[in-house]
Amino acid sequence: MKRLIFSLLTLLGCAAAVAQTTVSGVVTGGAEPLIGVSVQVPGTGSGTITDLDGRYEITVPAGRDTLSFSYIGFTPRLVAIQGRSTIDVNLSEASEVLQQVVVIGYGIQQKDDLTGxxxxxxxxxxxxxxxxSxxxxxxxKVSGLQIIPGSGAPGADAIFRIRGIGTxxxxxxxxxxxxxILNDISFLNPQDVQSVSVLKDASATAIYGARGAxxxxxISTKQGxxxxxxxxxxxxxxxExxxxxxxLNATEYATLINEADVNEGRQPRFPNPEQYGEGTDWQDVIxxxxxxxxxxxxxxxxxxRSTFNLSANYYRQEGIIRGSAYDRFTTRLNNSRQVTDWLNVAGNLSLGYNTSDNISTGNILLTALRADPITVxxxxxxxxxxASAIGNTGNPLASIFYSNNESQAYRAVGxxxxxxxxxxxxxxxxxFGLDFNYDRNRDFVPAFRVSASQQNEESDISVFNAYRRNWLWENTLSYANDFGVHHLDxxxxxxxQDNFGEFISGSRERLVGxxxxxxxxxxxxxxxxxxxxGVSGGDWGLVSYLGRLNYVYDGRYLVTVSGRVDGSSRxxxxxxxxFFPSVGLGWNVSQEEFWNADGLISRLKLRASWGQTGNDRIGDYQYVPRVANGLGAVFGRDPILLPGASLTSLANPDLAWEETTQTDIGVEVGFFNNQLxxxxxxxxxxxSGILFQAPIPNYIGANPAVRNVAEVLNRGLDISGTWRAGSDAFRYSLGxxxxxxxxxxxxxxxxTENFFGGGLGVGGQLGTNSRVGFAAGSFYGxxxxGVFQSEEELNQFAQLGNQRVGDLRFRDQNGDGVITAAEDRVVLGSAIPDMILGVNGSVAYSGLELTFDLTGQFGNEVINAKQMARFGAYNYEARFLDRFTEPGSSLTDPRITIAGQNFETLSSRYVEDGSYVRLRNVTLGYRFASDLTDRLRMQSLRVYVSGTNLVTWQEYTGYNPEIxxxxxxxxGIDRGTIxxxxxxxxxxLDITF
Structure with a gap:
């Protein structure tokens, strides 16, 4: 009997096993696969999660015909199996903001619980x-974050500004x-990045204290x-x-130089300008x-219990200016191991090596704009x-040819x-973290002669080597718990943290080959x-004590209190x-019982914060006096040079932190079930207390000490919006x-009433002025x-120097009949934009997807300084064709001269609108269906074409208004060197196996 019962049970088990089915597929959110989606068979213990490509496979017991799919931040779905073995599912992001996990300082929080x-x-x-980069x-892509492409050179990094310039x-x-914790991320490969959190207000940044202003x-990199x-x-x-x-082309150039010669009392030098034709456009050459x-x-x-991610990347970019190039190789290893239930260990390591072929961009680019078009x-x-025979410039092609400057950089961050x-x-x-840099540069210039002003009589070489190491050791204790409707963490x-670096350099001439x-x-x-x-990259140390407390009541009321104490060797x-404290408050109004979540407004959250942060980036040991060695003097009756030293900078033992106090009021709103x-x-x-080397009287005999001398305000509004809609077959978004x-x-x-800066290369003239009531670094001139049209106007209006008919006329601001630098210069604009804009969108149909990005800025100005500071018969930009030739011919552009007052004085003539809108990127991609990739033994396959910086709409006449x-x-001063x-x-293409 027992044997019979056992046989029957075995047969029933086999039948049940046969009745089970296996279902597989891919879960996506929009166009991207979702990792870690929970896939369950309701009413059973059967379940799994999706892998890194959104794929899953699950065994469904007999009698069950439904699968449930759930994922944090997405609307759960129940899907009927209906005999299918492959089921692909697309989850809606309608509630993504409610439970999105955000990386913050020393922890993570749900987006809905943030007060910052x-x-x-x-x-x-x-x-x-x-x-x-x-x-x-x-x-x-982020409101309040301005990204400036500091240079288009191969390998150049970008410049970051968050909520203006406050120092x-x-x-x-x-x-x-x-x-x-790092001061730059030039080593980072964008393809290794998982997410970026931009912390903008004091509630979010006070945990970083003296460096959060x-x-x-x-940045979180991809883990396994x-x-x-x-x-x-x-x-x-x-x-390109x-x-x-x-x-100007060669004929136009010869014509205007002749005219300048006549205007300055010389004989014209080109009897027949038409013979030169178009000539050389040196931009086409370089x-x-x-x-x-x-x-x-x-x-x-x-x-x-363990994860890993290993990546390797090679990137090469040749420059659009001949002779420049950049090669980079990076590798990254991230891994973690759950050793026991109570111990987890992990590590992240990035190794990078890059080389750059450098050219003297400033010399070559500006020379290409100024070299005469007659010379070949x-x-x-x-x-x-x-090119010196006519225009008094060098030959930019020769400068490229004789350039042998290579840089190498090694970096390890982990x-x-x-x-x-x-x-x-x-x-x-x-x-424990370590950032180690080692940089090398080798610059060889052979002996050559192009002209008397462009030559190198003896070959020479310069070598530069530097290293920097920065280590960080942090110890933190975290707590998190829920008490009914109360959450506390x-x-x-x-x-x-300690940083030190050192450099050594040397040079020699007359090499043997x-x-x-x-x-x-x-x-x-x-x-x-x-x-x-000497010291390279700084010599400083920092010790810090930090703390933060978050309290959430019933998901509705939020409080965050944080603070940090920093002690610095600077x-x-x-x-x-x-000490840098902050407090943040939040109210999830839409979590209240009275709220109608099915109405027009599906989500409403109010935030407010206040806090103080600091800035310690002033250089090292500015509180002690600076002394220069290697000086000498002759004392006594015998003319013997004795070694000595001299005070070069004064001390300031009361040097204090720059302190930024910030108040923020925010609102987050969701419409139409959070689609908008x-x-x-x-x-x-x-x-306040901005650190600066403010000028002191010259009779002191030394440079001034760094002092807390200024206070700067930034106030503004950051707004962003995103609309997402569509179905599995067709989706689109606009942000x-x-x-x-x-x-x-x-x-x-x-x-001091004014802080001047911004040299223009003309007799020590400075182009910017920071003064109370105006933007920091405002243009000043x-x-x-108008333009003097006649001798009568010369007698009628105030002049600056010995001006003539056809010269620029400047406004006499105080009406005293005299143009002076002290009384008649005014603020002409600012390089800081009033508004920064970003627009992005996507459209997806089946496997086809189109994305685009627009960027722009408005309200900033640029000094077109490359048109100034003329010391020879340089070529002119085409705008100079609209010059003054006779009364009434021009009311804005002066007569042509080789140099002189019209080019040497900063005025509104050389200040241009820096606003622009740029089609930053358009990408068209296609992701092949799973039936093809399965046959190719791939998990996914995507191909695409992309265009970057396709069109720029700008008023500025230079290359790029972002200076x-x-x-x-x-x-904002364009000297023609960027x-x-x-x-x-x-x-x-992207392929995943």
């Missing part, structure tokens, strides 16, 4: 634009990559997990200059179409043309940490040797420590963000009042 102003950009929004990938010093934000950008996958992605393309500047390549290989996987690049014998969980709700983390910590095998110092004449060395004993999301923040940010900012100097040192020169006193940006067309 934080914007998040995910990886799929970063990889459309073919660039090695994460910054340029972010341009136009006269370094205004860059702080970067945190996988927990490692300029905002914080937290799920079934093992291999991803291959690559693209290739071509680049976006626009060229219209300059610019080229340049290739770009990128290839990425990554392995990712893991199980319940090379003559019939192959010799370089002498961290390792251990998490210890205890007493259910506590986690202790110890994290917090973190306290103690951190240490010009082959690269001789590019070493010992190949040169020992009698010409020189060397130097400040003396009198003010070595600073809107967010706005109104803020006021005042930075836009705008940032409005008002910058104003509120206070300066009592002894004379207001154009960054490294300082608030220098921004490498232009490129228009790029690429084609690529």
């Amino acid at each position: 102003a934080v914007s998040v950009v995910e990886s799929d929004q970063l990889t459309d634009i073919p660039t090695q 994460l910054g340029q990938s972010l341009q136009g 006269l010093n370094d205004a860059n934000p702080l970067f945190v990559v996988d927990g490692m 300029n905002g914080v950008i937290i 997990g799920g079934e093992g996958t291999i991803n291959i992605s690559a693209y290739t393309g071509t680049q 200059v976006v626009r060229t500047i219209d300059v 610019f080229q179409q340049a290739p770009i390549y990128n290839a990425q290989l990554s392995f990712m996987g893991g199980g319940d 690049p090379r003559d019939e014998n192959g010799n370089f043309g002498d 961290n390792a940490y251990a998490d210890v969980s205890f007493l259910e709700n506590f986690t202790f983390r110890t994290n 917090g973190v306290v910590g103690l951190t240490y 010009s082959d690269p095998s001789f590019y070493y110092l010992n190949s040169g004449d020992v009698t010409t040797a020189s060397n130097s060395g 400040f003396g004993a009198n003010n070595q420590y600073g 999301l809107f967010e706005a923040d109104l803020y006021r940010k005042v930075t 836009a963000n705008a940032s409005f900012v008002h910058n104003e100097v509120l206070q300066l040192d009592g002894n 004379y207001e154009l009042d 960054y020169n490294g300082s608030v006193f220098d921004n 490498y232009p940006i490129a228009r790029t067309l690429t084609a690529g």
Whole structure:
């Protein structure tokens, strides 16, 4: 009997097994696969999750015909099986904002629980634009974040500004990559990035204390997990200059130079200008179409207790200016291991190596604009043309040919940490990170002669080597718990960071040969040797104590309190420590019982915050006096030079932190079941005690000490909105963000009314002025009042110097009949835009997807300084054809001269509108269906074509209105030295196995 019963049970079990079915498919959210989606058979214990490509496979017991799909931030779905073995599902993002997890300082929070102003950009929004720079990938995607392409040179990084410029010093934000605190992210490969959190207000940034005043950008790189996958992605393309500047051809040039000669009392030098025809456009000579390549290989996987992600990337970009190029190789390894139930260890390591072929961009680019178009690049014998004979410039092609300047950079950035969980709700983390840089540069110039002004009599070589190491050790204790409707979490910590770097350089002349095998110092004449060395990259340390507490009541009422104490070696004993607190409040109105979630407004959240942060980027040891060694003097009766030293900068033992106080009021609104999301923040940010080397009387005999001398206001409005709609077959989205900012100097040192800066290269003339009531670094000069049309007007209006008919006329602001620098110069504009705009969208039908990005800025001006400072018969830009030749011929453009007052004085004539709108990127891609990829043994296959910087609508007559020169006193001045940006067309593919 027992044997019979056992046999029957076995048969029933086999029948049940036969009745089971296996279902597989892909779960997506929009056009992207979703990782970790819970797939369940309702009413049973059967379940699984999707892998890194959104794929799942599940066994369905007999009698069950339904699958449930759920994922944080997406609307759950029940799907009938109906005999199918393959079921692909697309989940709606209608409620994504409610439970989206956001990485913040020393922790994570759900988006709905945040009291601070934080914007998040995910990886799929970063990889459309073919660039090695994460910054340029972010341009136009975050409200309140301005991205400036500081240069179009190969390998150049972008400049970040969050909510304006609140300091006269370094205004860059702080970067945190996988927990490692850094000052730059130039090493980072955008394809390794999982998400970017931009922290904008004090509630979000106060946890970073003395370094949070300029905002914080937290970057999380891709970790492992799920079934093992291999991803291959690559693209290739071509680049060209976006626009060229219209300059005179040879006939026009000869005509205007003749006219300038006559105007200045000389005989015209070109008897027959027409004989020269079009001549040489030197921009065509130096610019080229340049290739770009990128290839990425990554392995990712893991199980319940360990994960890994290994990637390798090669990127090459040749420059659109001949002779420039950039190669970069990076590799990254991220892994984690759950050693026990209470111990988790993990590490992140990035290794990078890059080389750059450099040229003297400023010299070559400006020379190409100014070189006369009559001279040929090379003559019939192959010799370089002498551009100094007519226009007093060099030959830019020769400058490229004789340039042998190569840079190499090695960088390792990584961290390792251990998490210890205890007493259910506590986690202790110890994290150690290291950032190590090693840079080399070798510059060889052979002996050559193109002309008397463009030659190198003896070959020479210069070598530069530098290293920098920066280590960070952080220890934090976290707590999180729920008590009914109460949620409480917090973190306290103690951190240490130390930075040091050093450089050494040397040079020699008269090398024994010009082959690269001789590019070493010992190949040169020992009698010409020189060397130097010193600190590179800073010598500073920081110790910090931090804490934050978050409280949420019933998902409705939110409170965040945080603070940090920082002690820095950059400040003396009198003010070595600073305390930076913040408080944030939030109210999820739509969580209240009275709220009708089915109405027009499906979600409403109100936020408010206040806090103080700091900025310590002033250089090292500014609180002690500076002394210069290597000086000498002759004392006594015997003429013997004795070694000595001299005080060069005064000390300031009371040096204190810059302190930024910021208030933020925000609102988050969802319409139509959160298909339309809107967010706005109104803020006021005042930075007081700004550190600056304010001028002192010359009779002191030393440079001034750095002091707390200024106060600057930034107030503004950040808004963003996103609309998403569609079905599985057809989806579309449209997003836009705008940032409005008002910058104003509120206070300066009592002894100084103006801080001048921005050299224009003309007799020491400075182009910017920071003064109370105006934006920091405002343009400052004379207001154009027309052109002197006659001798009568010369007698009627005030003059600046010895002016003649046809010269520019400047407005006499105080009406005293005299034009003076002290009384008649005014603010002419600012490089800080009033508004920054970003628009992005996508349309997807089946496997086909089109995405686009627009960026723009409005309300800023540019000084077109490359048209000024003329010291020879340089070529002119085409605008000079509209010159004054006789009374009434021009009311805005002066007579033609070689140099003189019309070119040497900053006026509104040289200040142009810097507003623009740019079609930043358009990408058309196609993701092949699973029936094809399955046959090819692939998980996914996507091909695409992409265009970047396709069209720019701008009024500015230069290459690019986004001008960054490294300082608030220098921004917006176009001296013709910044490498232009490129228009790029690429084609690529992504394959996952």
